[in-house]
Amino acid sequence: MASIFPPCPKCDSDDISKNGVIKGKQRYKCRSCLYNFTVEKMGKSIDSYYVVKALQLYIEGVSYREIERLLGISHVSVMNWVKKYQIKVPKQNLATPTYKILNQKELAEFISRPQNVEGKGMLITELGDKFMVIQWNRITFN
Numbered sequence: 001m002a003s004i005f006p007p008c009p010k011c012d013s014d015d016i017s018k019n020g021v022i023k024g025k026q027r028y029k030c031r032s033c034l035y036n037f038t039v040e041k042m043g044k045s046i047d048s049y050y051v052v053k054a055l056q057l058y059i060e061g062v063s064y065r066e067i068e069r070l071l072g073i074s075h076v077s078v079m080n081w082v083k084k085y086q087i088k089v090p091k092q093n094l095a096t097p098t099y100k101i102l103n104q105k106e107l108a109e110f111i112s113r114p115q116n117v118e119g120k121g122m123l124i125t126e127l128g129d130k131f132m133v134i135q136w137n138r139i140t141f142n
Helices: 048-059 064-071 075-084 104-112
Strands: 016-022 025-030 036-038 095-102 121-127 130-138
Touching: 048 064, 048 075, 048 121, 064 075, 095 104, 104 130
Parallel strands: none
Antiparallel strands: 016 025, 025 036, 095 130, 121 130
16 A cells, blocks of 8 residues: 655655654654655746756856856756756866857758867757757967
8 A cells, every 4th residue: 555645755765654743844754764854845846857958058157147048947046956966167278168059950050061060179959949059169368
């Protein structure tokens, strides 16, 4: 018989019992690992696909506000994910990223031109029904 209580967030066990109320929320105890927990509030959640895309863009050097414009996700959410997952941006002293948003036809035309791809680091990633091309242009000092 399936438990009517939520599974343990620590060990995913279904062997759960009630364990009091704290701040108006039911508290549970896992009988397997003895972990005490309350059920998280049910709120608006963002698909993990967008979390991963936002973090990828952040690592590539795209600003929080620009990620917000591209994905339609609050820059504060992106900042919180960066803190939560302890993401560190590698130092990019000699290259800066530039990016373009293209549909499939524009992407095919862009890649077919040799001057757009020769001698450049490039990443192409899906972004909904479009594609994002991130290129790294070297900074030259005269």
